[in-house]
Amino acid sequence: MTTKRAVLQLDGLTCPSCMTKIESALAHQPGVEKVKVLFNASKAKADFDDSKVSAEELGQVVDKLGYEVKKIKVKDTVAAK
Amino acid sequence: MKFQRYIQNHQNQITLASAILIAIGFAGKYLLSSTVVYDWAFILASIIAAVPIMIHAYQSLRVKVISIELLVSIAVVGAFIIGEYNESAIVTFLFLFGSYLEQRTLSKTRQSIKSLTQMAPETAVILHDDGTQEEVDIDDVDEGDHIMVKTGASVPVDGNIVSGSGYLDESVITGESKAVAKTAGDSVYSGSILGNGTLTVEATKVGEDTTFGKIIELVEDAQDAKSPAESFIDKFAQYYTPAVLVIAALVYLFTRDFPTAITVLVLGCPGALVIGAPVSNVAGIGNGAKRGILLKGGAVMDDFAKVDTFVFDKTGTLTLGNTAVSAVKDYADDSKEALALVARAERLSDHPLGKAITDYATHEKVDFEQLDVAENDTVKGQGLTATIDGHHVLVGNLKMMNANSIALTDTQKADLTDVQHTGSSVVMVAVDGALKLILGVSDTIRPGIKAQLQALRDHGAKHLVMLTGDNKITAQYVAEQIGLDEVHAELLPEEKVDYIKKFKDQGRTVAFVGDGINDSPAIATAQIGIAMGNGTDVAIETSDVVLMQSSFEALVHAYALSKKTVINTKENIAIAIGVVVFLLIGLIVGFIYMASGMFVHEASILVVIFNAMRLISYGKMPTQAQQAATQKTSLT
Structure with a gap:
């Protein structure tokens, strides 16, 4: 398996509680190891196992919560990080 | 799903419709004396404005979060059941209108960062070996590619100039707006703007690995890096919201007073408290970012504001480093x-x-x-x-x-x-x-440094120290010229660390200021490590505060800004707590009801945001004129 990091650029987040929502929804997906939602940058960063889930699927989860996903980037995580 | 999305996208129109209906309702009552128009206008207004709030409440509940929207939804339904249509209409309208205003003002506090990220180039023109050019998305550029940069465009990668020359504005990296002449062999940074000329650049770093990419990522992370006070409030809010629900239920059980119980739900929203501290930090960090000062989050500002001892490296910090x-x-x-x-x-x-x-x-x-x-x-x-x-x-x-x-x-x-x-x-x-x-x-003593050190003292620095590997006579001479409290010379890097430890043991809060390259141990040991100048990768990663521009003016500003931000955060927390107390008294005494409670609540949120916005424009921008005005004073 390889761990990748998905960076989802969302449409402006305005309520701090949105953060909690997105964070816990993503964390409950299979294969997701670490989630961080940046409130002010309106970004969600998730480290995930790409054999279990795809970045597009993670995007759909956020979309279902009612937050528009503007752009998805996938990066290989460096082992040191 | 589509319905939810539609509602969310049209929240502003819904707010407006609700406002119009409320106006119609009042007009009906006072102009036409018609209770039918009054009631129906408010019923309609309540229903349409409640929809988006309830959708949010439901979405949160699905991921097991009790949100403010849930409290408001219950309160509104309650008011509706007991026939208080005007209350439910005004509460929902104020809630929506409040979040609209919050959104507008919040985006103002985020503006500095946004303008920074928007400087990031989206496309690059690749120059192929056969001489053809191709415009591609920035993500598709690889290290080693040759990139064409034309006049007026921004450089999309970090790299070295292969051919051509021109003047570059590197202000996004250094915070210093000045055209720098560069030619073949020189390195260029992503985000700098080519004033004139044409360059071919060989990419050495692309995308988020570029210095500019790292700066953006760091600033984005910093804005969400919470201070201890913020983390506490976050934890508090997590339990506070459900607790409000329980309290409202208890109020009803003991008093059988349904209107008071649902008023508790509205008043209990922790809005200003939750938003107060983060909004100050965002504004403060944004202020710094605009000036090439990177402060890594709320906790860093907290600590920096407490610093009373500044420890400086000599060469390249107090002096220019050019012998x-x-x-x-x-x-x-x-x-x-x-x-x-x-x-x-x-x-x-x-x-x-x-x-x-x-x-x-x-x-x-x-x-x-x-x-x-x-x-x-x-x-x-x-x-x-x-x-x-x-x-x-x-x-x-x-x-x-x-x-x-x-x-x-x-x-x-x-x-x-x-x-x-x-x-x-x-x-x-x-x-x-x-x-x-x-x-x-x-070595040349940094021009104008004496005045800047005095400015540090004016802002609360008590002890200024120099630690250097250089010889004692030179160190003593520099110290006398610029006015330091303490000098230690002929030190090895580990001895510098020992001194910093000693200061910490004496109960001082220490900031170490160095060039960020060979000072890593000292930077790591001090409570606040400050790297000055050059914007090297190492400096960006290891220190708490990065001054992209090697200037003491930036250091003084960063110090003052941290103090201002911390004060601003405290003000906001005080305002938020004050409002809660006021509402509570109002509820007990009986002059606060649902609609007025919601009004005070939303107003307090705007007050804390406006208070934080004062930080955005704090201090003057560094200008070239000032730098030119400071006369060079040399050692000789």
Whole structure:
């Protein structure tokens, strides 16, 4: 398996509680190891196992919560990080 | 799903419709005296405005979060059931209108960062080997690609100029708006703007690995890096919201007073408290980012504001780090020859003092490159010996002269002491057994530094210390010139760390300021590590505060800004708590009901945001005029 990091650029987040929502929804997906939602940058960063889930699927989860996903980037995580 | 999305996208229109209906309702009551129009207008207004709130409440509940929206939804339904349509309509309208205003004002506080990220180029023009050009998305550029940059465009990668030349504005990296001339072989940074000319750049770093990419990521992370106070409030809010629900239920159980119970739900929203601290930090960090000052989050600002002891490295921090020959004592018959010999000898070494001497010789138009070197040797702790052009040359310190039995006259001895006391490093030169030259090599003290150090003191710094590896006389001289409290010289890097530890043990909060390259241990040991200038990757990663521009003006601003931000955060927390207390008293005494409660609640949120926005424009932007105005004061 390889761990990748998905960076989802969302449409402006305005309520701090949105953060909690997105964070816990993503964390409950299979294969997701670490989630961080940046409130002010309106970004969600998730480290995930790409054999279990795809970045597009993670995007759909956020979309279902009612937050528009503007752009998805996938990066290989460096082992040191 | 589509319905939810539609509602969310049209929330502003819904808010407006709700406002119009409320106006119609009041008009119906007071102009037409029609309770039918009044009731129905408010019923309609309540229903349409409640929909988006309830959707949010439901979405949160699905992921097991009790949100503010849930509290409001229950309150509104409650008011509806007991026929308080005007209350439910006004509460929902105020809630929506409040979040609209929050959104607008919040985006203002985020503006500085947004304008930074928008500078990031989205596309690049790749120049293929066959000479064709292709415009591609920035994500598709690889290291090693040749990129074409035209006048007015921003450089999309970090890299080296392969061909072409031009003037670049690197203000996004350094915070300093100044055109820098660059040509083939020079390195360029992503995000800098090409004023004129055309460049071909070979990419060495792309995307988020570029310095600019790292800055953006760091600033984005910093805005969400919470201070201890914030983390506490977040935890608190997590339990607070459900607790409000329980309290409202208890109020109803004990008093059987349904209106009061649902009023508790509205008043219990922790809005201003939750938003108060983060919004101050975002505004403060944004203020810094605009000026090339990167503060890594709320906790860093908290600590920085508490700093009372500043520890400085000397070379490259208090001084500019560019050494130059500042004193020449000449005893030779042919001074050009002596200078040529020493320059030729120094060409053999990579000692920093050597570079100053060869530069000086070049400047004096002495031709030394062609001289023939027969043999040369480095004597540790003394200097170097060489046979050049048939002459026996000794270049080094007093120890070397004594070791080779070079006698000094009284004048020469006095000259030596003179040069030492100007804070210069001394290089003595003997040719064929007689002293010919004493050269003083010194560093330039940063212009205007005395005033900036005083400004640090004015902002609350109590103790200014210099720790340096340089010799004691030079260190003492620099310290006297600029006014420091404490100086320790001839230190190894680990000894610097020991001093910082000692200061910490004395109960001081220490900031270490260095150039960020070879100070990593000291930067890590101090509570606040500050890297100054150059914007190297290492500096960006290891320190708490990065000053992209190597200037003390930026340091003073960062210090003052942290203090301001911390005060601002405290003000916001005080406002938020004050409002809660006010509402609670209002509820008990009976002058606060649902609609007025919601109004005060939303107003308090806007007040804390506006308070934080004051931070955005704090301090003046650094200008070129100021830098030009500060006269250069050198050691000599």
